[in-house]
Amino acid sequence: MSCEHCQALCVKYVIRSPEQLRKAIRIAINALSEGMLSEIKSTRDWNQYSFHECAEKMVWGDIVDYHFVCNYCRTQFVLGAETYHGSGGYWSPENEKPSEIID
Numbered sequence: 001m002s003c004e005h006c007q008a009l010c011v012k013y014v015i016r017s018p019e020q021l022r023k024a025i026r027i028a029i030n031a032l033s034e035g036m037l038s039e040i041k042s043t044r045d046w047n048q049y050s051f052h053e054c055a056e057k058m059v060w061g062d063i064v065d066y067h068f069v070c071n072y073c074r075t076q077f078v079l080g081a082e083t084y085h086g087s088g089g090y091w092s093p094e095n096e097k098p099s100e101i102i103d
C-alpha cells in the first residue's frame with residue numbers, strides 16, 4: 001500500500017531503453033534527496049556501482065538491482081534491469097513486479 005508521499009511512485013514503469021532507465025534513476029534519486037525514500041541494501045548485491053554513483057555519473061553494470069523503501073509507509077520499490085541482455089527493466093512497487101518483462 002502506498003501513502004500520499006509515494007503515491008506518484010507507485011506505478012509499474014517498464015524500461016525499454018537507456019533513456020528510460022536514466023529517467024527512472026533520476027526519479028529515484030530525487031525521491032532519495034527529498035527524504036521520501038531510503039535505499040535498502042540487499043545482502044545479495046549484484047550492482048557494480050552504488051546507487052549514488054550510478055545516479056551521479058549515469059553509469060550502471062550488467063545487472064541493475066536497486067531497492068528502496070518509503071520512509072512514511074514502508075512500501076518497498078525496486079529498480080531492476082538486465083542491461084547485458086538488453087531485455088530492459090522496470091521500476092515497480094516490490095510486491096507488484098510486472099510479469100510481462102520476466103522471461
Ligand SMILES: [Zn+2]
Pocket residue numbers: 002003004005006007070071072073074075
Ligand atoms: Zn509511502
